[in-house]
Amino acid sequence: MPELPEVETVVRGLGKLLPRQTIKTVEVLSAKSFLKATGLTEKPAAIEGLKIRSLSRRGKGIIIHLTRDYCLLIHLKMTGQLVYIEKDAKKRLNYGHPDANFLESMPSSHTRVFLRLTNGVLYFNDQRRFGYVKLTREELLDSDPFIKRLGIEPLSLEFNSKFLAGLARRRARSNIKATLLDQSGVVGVGNIYADEALFDAKVQPTRLGDSLSPTEITRLTKSVKKVIALGIKYSGTSLTHYKTGEGAQGKMQNHLKVYGRTGLPCTVCKTPIKKIRTAGRGTHYCPSCQK
DNA sequence: TGCCCCCTGCAG
DNA sequence: CTGCAGGGGGCA
Numbered sequence: 001m002p003e004l005p006e007v008e009t010v011v012r013g014l015g016k017l018l019p020r021q022t023i024k025t026v027e028v029l030s031a032k033s034f035l036k037a038t039g040l041t042e043k044p045a046a047i048e049g050l051k052i053r054s055l056s057r058r059g060k061g062i063i064i065h066l067t068r069d070y071c072l073l074i075h076l077k078m079t080g081q082l083v084y085i086e087k088d089a090k091k092r093l094n095y096g097h098p099d100a101n102f103l104e105s106m107p108s109s110h111t112r113v114f115l116r117l118t119n120g121v122l123y124f125n126d127q128r129r130f131g132y133v134k135l136t137r138e139e140l141l142d143s144d145p146f147i148k149r150l151g152i153e154p155l156s157l158e159f160n161s162k163f164l165a166g167l168a169r170r171r172a173r174s175n176i177k178a179t180l181l182d183q184s185g186v187v188g189v190g191n192i193y194a195d196e197a198l199f200d201a202k203v204q205p206t207r208l209g210d211s212l213s214p215t216e217i218t219r220l221t222k223s224v225k226k227v228i229a230l231g232i233k234y235s236g237t238s239l240t241h242y243k244t245g246e247g248a249q250g251k252m253q254n255h256l257k258v259y260g261r262t263g264l265p266c267t268v269c270k271t272p273i274k275k276i277r278t279a280g281r282g283t284h285y286c287p288s289c290q291k
Numbered sequence: 292t293g294c295c296c297c298c299t300g301c302a303g
Numbered sequence: 304c305t306g307c308a309g310g311g312g313g314c315a
Contacts, residue, residue: 003309032298060310077310079299110299128298130310146311174292182292183311190309240301242309259309280294282307295314302307 002076004154004188005231006242006250007060010082013245014122015055017084018064021117022051032129033112037073037136037144047072047135052117059150059187063141073134073144074124079110079241080131086120103247127241151185154228159186161218168217172210178279179209180224189224192237192259195284196227199258204290205283206276230255258284 002010026044028034034044053065062074062082074082085103093100106123107114113124113133124133134144141147152158167185168176179185180194189197198205200223203216212220236242236250239260244250253260257267262275262284271288 006309075310077297078308080310126298127300128308130297149311171292178292181310192309237309239309281310293315296312297310300308303305 002060002080002236002242003190003193003231004057004060004228005193005234005252006236007057007062007076007188008232009236009250010076010245011055011057011062014082014084017086017120017245018052018117018122019054020051021119022049023047023066024116024118027114027116028112029107029114030112030126030129033124033126033132035132035134037134037140039140040135040137042135044135046070058141058147059183060190061146061150065138069138071136071138071141073136073141073146075131075134075146076126077128077130077132079125079127081110081125081241081243082122082245083125083243083247084117084120084122084245085247089120099246099248102243106247149184150187151183152187154186154188154224159221159225161214161221164221164224165214165217168209168212170209172208174209175205175278176203176207176209176212176220177205177283181279181281186224188228191281191283192256193224193227193231195259196257197223199285199290200227202290205278205285258286260284 028044050066056063064072110125110127111123112126115122167179171179177194180189201220231252234252237252238249258273261273263272266286269288271286273284274287276283
């Protein structure tokens with residue numbers, strides 16, 4: 001579910017609320033959802049008494065840095081949520097508001113792990129159990145099997161048209177959409193933002209890497225940066241599961257041009273948006289604007 | 292470099 | 304009931 005803008009929103013939000021708090025207790029309701037880095041034998045309770053120092057993000061992964069060089073690497077995958085509820089917050093909720101209803105339902109049947117902190121509770125919910133909370137250590141992060149495969153950040157200076165041209169050349173016979181989704185190249189782009197970026201760049205998702213002109217590569221590079229930045233600006237896309245760290249809805253769903261708009265008129269040319277299957281995923285595009 | 296799969300729930 | 308869902312690991 002969450003792509004870079006959603007994960008970044010959660011990290012920024014919780015990064016203001018959690019640091020300096022102590023982990024009082026750890027509750028693991030689904031053993032499958034709590035992993036340990038290879039070599040670590042500690043039980044979940046080993047982090048009880050430690051403090052949260054800071055939060056950071058690597059690709060679509062969330063890292064909660066703890067004292068004594070421990071950390072939690074959290075991946076939300078498709079349906080994960082990481083939501084903090086301050087003590088007594090429920091009393092202050094505006095009854096009937098969708099965010100209030102959601103917060104009131106915590107812990108829910110999908111809560112897999114939760115941490116009782118000094119001033120509140122941090123819930124990890126995950127309907128499909130694809131995601132995880134992994135106990136690890138600072139010195140083990142770079143060799144983590146997930147982290148070590150990650151490529152570069154889309155909003156960084158290293159991600160430029162030269163870099164994307166190189167990626168497309170290396171994956172000459174792959175769909176450009178598959179290349180955007182591959183986290184070993186550029187990180188953080190998922191199904192929504194890939195479709196949105198390709199629409200913005202006026203490039204068909206099924207175009208092969210070696211068929212893109214330099215102009216198209218340049219456009220697509222800018223479009224990736226543009227839609228990712230827009231997603232962050234609007235606190236992410238809430239379609240079904242995604243919530244911010246405070247349990248609120250994102251707003252980017254109101255600004256999507258093609259994703260989830262099958263059959264609706266293109267915002268530019270009114271041609272109905274088409275949905276196909278590419279790279280194993282539902283893919284939305286305008287057959288007229290995108291060449 | 293593509294596919295199947297992990298798992299659960301919802302819409303058609 | 305089948306198919307599909309913001310991800311990505313493991314396997315040809």
